[in-house]
Amino acid sequence: MPTIKDVARKAGVSVGTVSRVLAKNETVKHPLKLRVQAAMEELDYKPNLAARALRTNSIDVIGLLVPDITNPFFAQLAKNIEMEAAKRGHSVMLANSHDDPETERLQLSALLDRAVCGIIVVATSDGSETKPTDVPIVSLDRRFGSYPLLATDHFDGSQKIADHLYSLGHRRIAYIAGPQTMEVARQRREGFVSRMEALSNAQDPIGLTVVEGQFDYDSGEEIGRSLLAGRPADKRPTAIAAASDQQAIGVLRSARDLKIAVPVELSVTGFDDITLASLVVPRLTTVRQPIESLAASAVSRIFKDDTTAADEAIAGEIVVRESTAPA
Amino acid sequence: MPTIKDVARKAGVSVGTVSRVLAKNETVKHPLKLRVQAAMEELDYKPNLAARALRTNSIDVIGLLVPDITNPFFAQLAKNIEMEAAKRGHSVMLANSHDDPETERLQLSALLDRAVCGIIVVATSDGSETKPTDVPIVSLDRRFGSYPLLATDHFDGSQKIADHLYSLGHRRIAYIAGPQTMEVARQRREGFVSRMEALSNAQDPIGLTVVEGQFDYDSGEEIGRSLLAGRPADKRPTAIAAASDQQAIGVLRSARDLKIAVPVELSVTGFDDITLASLVVPRLTTVRQPIESLAASAVSRIFKDDTTAADEAIAGEIVVRESTAPA
DNA sequence: CTGAAAGCGCTTACAG
DNA sequence: CTGAAAGCGCTTACAG
Numbered sequence: 001m002p003t004i005k006d007v008a009r010k011a012g013v014s015v016g017t018v019s020r021v022l023a024k025n026e027t028v029k030h031p032l033k034l035r036v037q038a039a040m041e042e043l044d045y046k047p048n049l050a051a052r053a054l055r056t057n058s059i060d061v062i063g064l065l066v067p068d069i070t071n072p073f074f075a076q077l078a079k080n081i082e083m084e085a086a087k088r089g090h091s092v093m094l095a096n097s098h099d100d101p102e103t104e105r106l107q108l109s110a111l112l113d114r115a116v117c118g119i120i121v122v123a124t125s126d127g128s129e130t131k132p133t134d135v136p137i138v139s140l141d142r143r144f145g146s147y148p149l150l151a152t153d154h155f156d157g158s159q160k161i162a163d164h165l166y167s168l169g170h171r172r173i174a175y176i177a178g179p180q181t182m183e184v185a186r187q188r189r190e191g192f193v194s195r196m197e198a199l200s201n202a203q204d205p206i207g208l209t210v211v212e213g214q215f216d217y218d219s220g221e222e223i224g225r226s227l228l229a230g231r232p233a234d235k236r237p238t239a240i241a242a243a244s245d246q247q248a249i250g251v252l253r254s255a256r257d258l259k260i261a262v263p264v265e266l267s268v269t270g271f272d273d274i275t276l277a278s279l280v281v282p283r284l285t286t287v288r289q290p291i292e293s294l295a296a297s298a299v300s301r302i303f304k305d306d307t308t309a310a311d312e313a314i315a316g317e318i319v320v321r322e323s324t325a326p327a
Numbered sequence: 328m329p330t331i332k333d334v335a336r337k338a339g340v341s342v343g344t345v346s347r348v349l350a351k352n353e354t355v356k357h358p359l360k361l362r363v364q365a366a367m368e369e370l371d372y373k374p375n376l377a378a379r380a381l382r383t384n385s386i387d388v389i390g391l392l393v394p395d396i397t398n399p400f401f402a403q404l405a406k407n408i409e410m411e412a413a414k415r416g417h418s419v420m421l422a423n424s425h426d427d428p429e430t431e432r433l434q435l436s437a438l439l440d441r442a443v444c445g446i447i448v449v450a451t452s453d454g455s456e457t458k459p460t461d462v463p464i465v466s467l468d469r470r471f472g473s474y475p476l477l478a479t480d481h482f483d484g485s486q487k488i489a490d491h492l493y494s495l496g497h498r499r500i501a502y503i504a505g506p507q508t509m510e511v512a513r514q515r516r517e518g519f520v521s522r523m524e525a526l527s528n529a530q531d532p533i534g535l536t537v538v539e540g541q542f543d544y545d546s547g548e549e550i551g552r553s554l555l556a557g558r559p560a561d562k563r564p565t566a567i568a569a570a571s572d573q574q575a576i577g578v579l580r581s582a583r584d585l586k587i588a589v590p591v592e593l594s595v596t597g598f599d600d601i602t603l604a605s606l607v608v609p610r611l612t613t614v615r616q617p618i619e620s621l622a623a624s625a626v627s628r629i630f631k632d633d634t635t636a637a638d639e640a641i642a643g644e645i646v647v648r649e650s651t652a653p654a
Numbered sequence: 655c656t657g658a659a660a661g662c663g664c665t666t667a668c669a670g
Numbered sequence: 671c672t673g674a675a676a677g678c679g680c681t682t683a684c685a686g
Contacts (some may be wrong), residue, residue: 003662003663003664004663004664004665005664013673014674015663015664015665016666016673016675017671017673019664019666020665020666022664022665023665027671028672029671029672032672046440047663047664048442048663048664049440050380050381050384050386050442050662050663050664051381051662051663051664051665052663052664052665053380053664054375054378054663054664054665054677054678054679055663055664055665055666055677055678056665056678059377061441068406069402069405069409070399070403070406072397072399075396075397075399075402076397078396078421079395079397079423082396082421082422083423086434091421091422091437091438091441092420092421092422093388093419093420093421094391094418094419094420094421095418095419096406096410107413110418111418113374114376114388114418115376115377330678330679330680331679332679332680340656341657342657342679342680342681343656343658343659343681344655344656344657346680346681346682347655347656347681349680350681354655355655356655356656359655359656374679375678375679375680376680377680378662378679378680378681379679379680380662381661381663381678381679381681382662382679382680382682383662383680
């Protein structure tokens with residue numbers, strides 16, 4: 001492997017000069033610069049990243065800490081983050097916390113030891129015990145410590161769902177919320193409920209039922225059944241909005257079991273746009289998480305070295321498919 | 328950040344000695360060693376990894392290059408590799424090739440530049456243009472260049488399926504193969520077909536039909552229909568073995584459309600054990616890819632620095648569920 | 655068994 | 671604008 005010294009010798013300059021053209025330092029005069037570049041080319045010179053890291057105390061690597069890369073949402077995020085990082089010549093170091101706060105702490109400190117230039121964390125713990133550091137950290141999707149949070153605008157997304165259902169003429173509506181201990185779940189609920197309340201009035205009232213459950217399939221199925229079973233068509237909701245696709249798919253199943261046709265007799269909506277959402281029958285109307293924007297924003301935060309910056313909520317898009325229809 | 332020098336001063340020894348206890352070099356006498364360890368503890372000393380990398384020209388990081396981390400199989404692999412690496416105090420650098428040979432080449436060389444101590448690649452290209460290097464490289468799942476390949480024992484897995492179907496009494500069987508341009512597809516087919524041929528004899532002959540398709544859902548559905556439609560029950564196969572779960576799920580769908588009951592009238596098997604396999608109705612009998620073993624084996628190859636080593640085929644387990652029954 | 659010292663390949667004040 | 675030189679924090683022959 002040729003070193004900067006070899007290049008300097010070949011180009012007939014000092015290593016300092018080579019280093020300066022490497023750093024795209026504009027102070028190097030044109031003819032010299034060209035000579036150096038030619039020498040680098042000829043030798044197929046590649047800077048030794050470890051040496052650079054030792055000097056600068058930072059490396060062109062972004063750390064990414066997720067609960068579990070096996071979760072499709074996190075995998076999508078990881079992919080897009082890797083692409084954004086690659087655009088800037090950076091690599092990404094991947095770590096999983098396996099939903100364990102202690103592992104998360106360890107992994108974070110391992111990342112810090114490696115002198116990465118920034119860390120993106122999708123939190124498992126609240127991160128309250130994290131020691132301050134001067135490498136920029138941002139939390140993605142779930143809040144971590146006092147670091148800025150970049151997340152989908154859950155409030156806005158739920159409002160869009162509310163508008164969609166309202167404009168289809170639904171006036172007897174149920175909302176299946178997620179566990180209200182979670183910030184996401186509260187925001188989604190709040191967005192939906194507040195919009196419905198704003199839309200409702202004495203002449204044209206909306207009947208809204210809210211039920212809290214888990215974010216998963218089983219919870220959706222169970223609540224769906226309780227909402228739909230044993231009631232005449234004019235006593236049950238004409239639309240059920242779920243706080244997650246998983247729940248919505250559970251509702252779909254309960255409707256099928258009860259022989260209630262979706263979307264003819266019942267409209268169903270989810271949130272997230274997981275892969276299954278477009279595979280299920282009927283395909284699910286939902287809000288797509290803005291994964292690319294989330295990734296792009298997270299990476300650019302790292303580069304701005306903008307540790308004090310504020311939270312950012314990124315709007316998702318509503319994708320209307322076959323599970324919703326006029327009331 | 329305290330350095331090795333600070334530790335040396337505090338312990339009243341030379342930096343060489345500190346470095347030796349760091350390296351678990353047993354030549355350091357006990358009392359000294361203890362003093363050094365106490366000093367490290369007290370200062371919360373963490374070695375500067377970049378400095379170490381510069382000296383040793385290698386870093387405690389394994390590179391992982393996959394076509395697309397969004398593919399659940401690769402994500403599982405990544406997770407297990409990360410866990411194995413973590414056990415040994417190593418991190419993993421993640422790169423995606425997005426199924427593009429050129430990107431793959433670039434990513435590989437980026438990984439090499441970072442002086443990782445080994446690279447695991449799930450190939451996109453045949454890797455024939457890879458320059459030789461002295462960092463150990465292994466290919467996982469798909470062959471890459473002349474590096475050793477660790478993969479599921481597709482031949483063996485298919486044999487297990489063949490045995491399973493045979494022992495259930497099936498004698499009119501169809502096999503849906505994958506594209507025979509792919510090594511995996513050939514091995515799976517070969518395992519199944521050769522076993523069936525060995526099992527068949529004049530007194531108790533097996534009627535075996537083999538159809539080649541793509542590995543995907545649509546292909547399975549289409550071939551399933553062609554195998555099943557418009558034939559009386561005694562003219563169509565009593566079992567269809569597919570070379571992938573995706574295909575098998577397609578077959579399930581075609582059977583449902585044709586009102587052929589699985590597993591009563593038809594047994595169906597897949598290969599891979601994707602998540603969907605246990606979600607589908609009826610749940611699919613298949614061969615589980617030995618992901619943990621694959622990951623463990625890949626990582627340990629890197630550590631053995633065993634670049635010349637041979638390929639390794641790791642057996643998967645058959646998981647019998649509800650899509651198979653006696654003929 | 656331990657210390658003193660060289661050196662890994664860069665970057666960056668400091669001169670000139 | 672460019673060069674000479676110090677130094678980042680380690681590891682590892684080399685002595686003793």
